[in-house]
Amino acid sequence: MDKKTILFDFPEGFKADEIRRAKLRGIAPDAELIFQDNNEINQDLIAKVNILIGMPRRSILKYASNLEWLQLLSAGADLYTKPGVLPDGVTLTNATGAYGKSMSEYMICSVLSLLMDFPHYRDNQRQHQWKSSGKSRHVLGTTALVVGLGNIGSEFAKRYKALGGKVIGVKRTPGEKPDYLDELYTADRLDELLPRADVVTLSLPSTGETQHLFGKEKIGLMKPDAVLVNVGRGTAVDTDALSKALYAGKLYGAALDVTDPEPLPAEHPIWDAPNTIITPHISGRWDARENFERVFEIICTNLSRYFDNKTLINIVDLSTGYKKND
Numbered sequence: 001m002d003k004k005t006i007l008f009d010f011p012e013g014f015k016a017d018e019i020r021r022a023k024l025r026g027i028a029p030d031a032e033l034i035f036q037d038n039n040e041i042n043q044d045l046i047a048k049v050n051i052l053i054g055m056p057r058r059s060i061l062k063y064a065s066n067l068e069w070l071q072l073l074s075a076g077a078d079l080y081t082k083p084g085v086l087p088d089g090v091t092l093t094n095a096t097g098a099y100g101k102s103m104s105e106y107m108i109c110s111v112l113s114l115l116m117d118f119p120h121y122r123d124n125q126r127q128h129q130w131k132s133s134g135k136s137r138h139v140l141g142t143t144a145l146v147v148g149l150g151n152i153g154s155e156f157a158k159r160y161k162a163l164g165g166k167v168i169g170v171k172r173t174p175g176e177k178p179d180y181l182d183e184l185y186t187a188d189r190l191d192e193l194l195p196r197a198d199v200v201t202l203s204l205p206s207t208g209e210t211q212h213l214f215g216k217e218k219i220g221l222m223k224p225d226a227v228l229v230n231v232g233r234g235t236a237v238d239t240d241a242l243s244k245a246l247y248a249g250k251l252y253g254a255a256l257d258v259t260d261p262e263p264l265p266a267e268h269p270i271w272d273a274p275n276t277i278i279t280p281h282i283s284g285r286w287d288a289r290e291n292f293e294r295v296f297e298i299i300c301t302n303l304s305r306y307f308d309n310k311t312l313i314n315i316v317d318l319s320t321g322y323k324k325n326d
């Protein structure tokens with residue numbers, strides 16, 4: 001094998017770690033390893049890189065004439081699967097598997113907050129009002145419908161079940177039901193499942209199929225006291241339709257870590273919709289220590305596999321936008 005040039009664009013706070021550098025040198029002893037900040041990657045540098053580990057600016061990728069493989073730090077690959085972004089023949093791998101454990105905590109936290117009416121009490125607290133909403137609910141006895149049963153969806157399902165809830169999973173393709181699900185269906189059954197769910201969670205990649213999947217029609221099939229949680233990509237939900245449904249009391253509440261568009265414009269009515277929690281795409285940051293440790297393990301696994309001539313893990317299917325064979 002020719003000598004390879006590997007460029008690491010690690011997040012702030014992780015790039016200087018000598019222990020990690022030593023581990024990477026051990027995996028690729030004959031390669032040239034370059035550690036560089038995203039905004040310092042210029043045309044000359046990227047032109048000689050064979051393997052890039054990071055989240056490069058898309059505009060620079062057209063100069064990556066020797067690039068063979070791009071390993072992302074993110075689970076979502078949507079920014080890099082658009083036609084013309086990656087030079088032809090480049091293998092794209094993502095970091096799915098790194099985020100489910102932490103993001104499922106965000107999801108549990110937001111579901112509990114909504115079931116227990118915390119947004120209402122937060123508003124009351126600002127007014128110094130000691131007043132019950134009379135609406136407190138618990139996971140026990142409720143049904144969650146998990147749409148997007150990959151790493152994040154399945155970690156959430158396990159935790160919801162452990163809290164005593166019933167969990168229905170929805171997959172693209174048929175498969176065997178794991179123990180942490182009560183029921184498993186394919187996505188074409190969504191319309192008949194939505195009226196049964198107290199909690200609907202979305203952990204979907206952004207693809208043509210998922211674009212505005214949750215618009216007026218699907219939202220209209222949800223119970224009026226159900227809550228919707230979206231942590232995948234904002235594009236899975238029609239934000240205007242959701243906003244209207246929340247104001248009209250057609251569903252009880254929503255927790256959105258991702259929105260369409262991002263950033264959510266300051267004047268969008270959904271900011272002030274009843275029982276709505278909005279966070280700025282923070283549920284699965286790759287620069288959060290625990291997440292980055294898992295991302296780093298994926299990087300090491302894949303580099304070892306590359307130099308052992310084995311098939312990489314987490315190869316993104318450029319036609320579907322997420323992990324191959326999923």
Ligand SMILES: NC(=O)C1=CN([C@@H]2O[C@H](COP(=O)(O)OP(=O)(O)OC[C@H]3O[C@@H](n4cnc5c(N)ncnc54)[C@H](O)[C@@H]3O)[C@@H](O)[C@H]2O)C=CC1
Pocket residue numbers: 074075076077095096097098099100103147148149150151152153170171172173187203204205206207209210231232233257258281282283284285322323326
């Ligand atoms: N908010 C945040 O900070 C983060 C968001 N994400 C987003 O979450 C998404 C999911 O991440 P992972 O669970 O790690 O990925 P994953 O690849 O393990 O799971 C995605 C699942 O969605 C399923 N899917 C795709 N289209 C579908 C459809 N039309 N109907 C039903 N299921 C469908 C796939 O079969 C797959 O099982 C990522 O693609 C990314 O966009 C990921 C990490 C952090």
Ligand SMILES: O=C(O)C(=O)CO
Pocket residue numbers: 073074075076077099281284285286
């Ligand atoms: O990993 C992803 O897809 C993310 O959105 C991280 O923020």
